[in-house]
Amino acid sequence: PQIDPVTIDPSRQSAFAAEILAMDFEPIEPSFVEADKDYRRITFADGVELFYAPNPLNDLFSLSISIDVGTEENDKLSLAAALMDVAGTDSLSNEALQKEWYRLGSSFNFGASENASGFSLSGLDEQFEASLELMMSAIKQPSTDSETLEQLKSILIKSRQDMKSSPPAIARALNLYNRYGEESPMLESLTTEEIRATQLDELLSLPGALLDYEHTLAYTGSLPLEQLVEVLRRHHPLAGDLKQPPAYRFRTVREISANEVYVVDQQTAQAQVRIEFADGEYNADDRVPASVYTSYFGSGMSSVVFQELREARALAYSASARYGQGSRLKDQNLMLGAIGTQTDKTADALDAFIDLIDNMPESEERFEETVTALLNRYRTSKLSFREVISAVRGWEKLGFKGDPRAESYARLQTLQFSDLLAFQREHVKNRPKLISIVGDLSIIDKTELERFGSVKEVAIDDLFVD
Template identity: 30%
Template sequence: MIVSIINNNKKDEIATNESYSSRANVLMESFTSELDWANELSYNDRLTQISKKDIVDFANKYLNNDNYVAVYKRKGEDKDVVKVEKPPITAVSVNREDQSDFLKKVNEMPENEIKPVWVDYSKDLQKTVSNDTEILAVKNKENELFSMYYQYNTGKWNNKLLPLAVDYLEYIGTKQKSSEDFSKEFYKLASSFNVSSSNEETYISISGLNENFAATVSLIQDLLKNAVADEEALASYKEGIKQSRANAKENKNVIMSGLRAYAKYGAKNPFNDVLTDAELDAVKASDLVKIIHDLTLTKHRVLYYGPKSVDQLAKELTPLKAKNAKYVAIPKAKVFKEEPTVKNKVLFADFDMKQAEVFWFRNSDKYNVKNAPVASLFNSYFGGGMGSIVFQTIRESKALAYSTYAYFGQASKKEDLNSVGAYVGTQADKFNDAVEGMNELLNDLPESNKALQTAKESLLKSLASERITNASILMSYLSAEKLGNKTDIRKEVYDKVPTLNYPDLKVFHDKEMKNKPYVYCVLAKTDAIKPEDLKKIGEVKTLTLKEIFGY
């Protein structure tokens, strides 16, 4: 196991250094902590000198029975809380055109211009077909790490059991190897596997050292093809799911996600389209294992990032499906249509807290690539950060929110609708003022030449310094493919933004936000918000947790 630990540490170190920001962070921490850099580089070499006896001696010396502190956390109400009377708050005038001497000094510092680098999908990505399977590959020219994904165009909307099945994969083994045996085998290879299933896609991925690529592929395929049902493991897995579902109902962020899904799709939506408790109890291990086995016979793509060329990969990669085997049919997907936002509504959910959270939502039009530049600049100017109009007005000037933002959300698929969103997290007694303050901004876009210039510079520098590299090229390609884009859309944004000015943003704001109906998703304690305050916003519907979550 010591050899395995060293190999895994080696892999983690290489993976860390793949990221420019992580690499810089390691250098910075070593410098500020005054560590010897040569000593840091030789860490893995020093690990090879440690024996099993050294580890046992260390554990006996430092991890003995009386050398620890136990910390207990108890729930309850603190009876000794001292109430502080809330002072009156006077709105601060926000002069966006002024600059401090410090800011001027910073702006005067010389800087080297950063040239943007765009992804060229025709050059940075290789394609081929092997054994009736499309392969998309990006060559790793920096190190010996690989990542490989089996990508399926099927998910929860096709089969509600699919997400359960792929997660269950981590709990089971085969007739020859237990789940623990597989974990140990992957660890010994300094490899890992991960599974995920969303509404419309499923991924099974492996990663590790290139020298162990063939062994890692063999291991994951063995598990997929030969997994056996384990009712005991399923019982444990179900208990975990039930606990997770119970925890979700106590998490305000998850509840708000449910409200937003209700606003987007209506009462029947992807968020609450889940198994009931009775349906979950009725799930059999054999049902989930069959789904796992069927994945080896389901049409898929292979996405690869690693040292091998696409031709070499196609030649060496063992296909999941036997040559003469037939593909299984993918179940027809359930369709969830985004509801047009035609009038003001309020979706209210009770949550025991002192605060109130409000999320404005509306569905807009379908994706249009021509809107990408103005939408990107608008988000940067209007509600995308601490220097934005929304943040400075709602939080900094009027002190009406702990957190606030607003945005125009571009769809992730060309068939889907864009959306408008805005958020305020405030004190319950500031609810009316916070809603009024956000509505003022949604209906009237303030003009600030300085803020606009800052938003432009920020967006352009962000695009120029951003680098899509390694496996991210594959994901960027898939995102572009879903939108029908053939090129890296960031280039069009970068080229167009300098020509945009306030009138362009005003036209966009008027079209997408001004005097538009919204669904107000409100999360607060029932008696903290007056019913008449909700009614004056729009038609009110109070939702139970059962209606939000579906269980």
């Protein structure tokens, strides 16, 4: 049946809401991270930086070793990380190793992503040295047998086959294929034959070899910095020159001149629709307007997208959008929109979503509420001591020498509604869009989709590596 849109007046308030909002309160001043107070940074060795943040609450610690070497450099690192979960050391079986971690009250993990790998350790500071010694043994002398590796290979191959029948996995693979084409990460992962041909020795040698590269140590805990350095030097001695990490790989979104619609025919209860496009490289000047735009337009239940698509028009089970800035200098920005909709409403939902993106509803009152909410987030969302180091390292990748939020907080207070409208016009409005749809084509009319751009039906096998 035809559903008439509900007219929503966001300016209306109940008497109770008005009473609450009129209450007096003491304003909270924001708190920002300060070097040498909230954290310290020293050179541990040539090519090795050490970040230190004190834990003022208890004697729990966390330690990480981060290396800018990932699967782009060696695509078997992810397989080595999986093997480490079931491996032991040269003197402990995996079962005995797990018992030792339990006895120490510590946990250890190894993971690898496209451009980085990392080891993490956490536990009690009174067991820090023993835990560190055990971690180094696990990294440098991992041990298991070929039977364990073969079992792991079977599990990984089966899980990859299962992804081809999983709607969320298919939707993610389609999004990446539409975004990057043949350079989709899903198509660049290890093939089944490469997994089967992998030998035990080459995997066991990979974790320890990572420590031959320049890396970063990060510790949060109650040990004094001087004591920490002494313990680290005993169990993580470094001799000789360390290797330079490889260049960071920046993935580039496909360039298009008009909308393109990629569709996977899949019998699902609802259609999953994704709209996205790239928008140049990261620019620090856009930090504040980008965050305001995302909050105003697509993030949360008070945003334009949620209110219009779900609440007013009943076109969505879920709906959101965001303008995602690059995570480091030279990284691309990406505008993203996602909607889960009833399959027979796919064309209507897509039409409404594209119209909202290109012709954003303008409300000064919503803008003021958005700015107020963001200012309050700065005031009340103090970084915990456990979050400080990762935040600082993230800011450094974006070129900041210190906490950039102080400047952002000040700029937010002077931002005008016209600045938001200008950002939308310059960075979002009328851009060619990559549209990805996973849904039942016996219900979705392909000819209806053609009014949004050229339509290409994609086979599931084209999304995943064999």
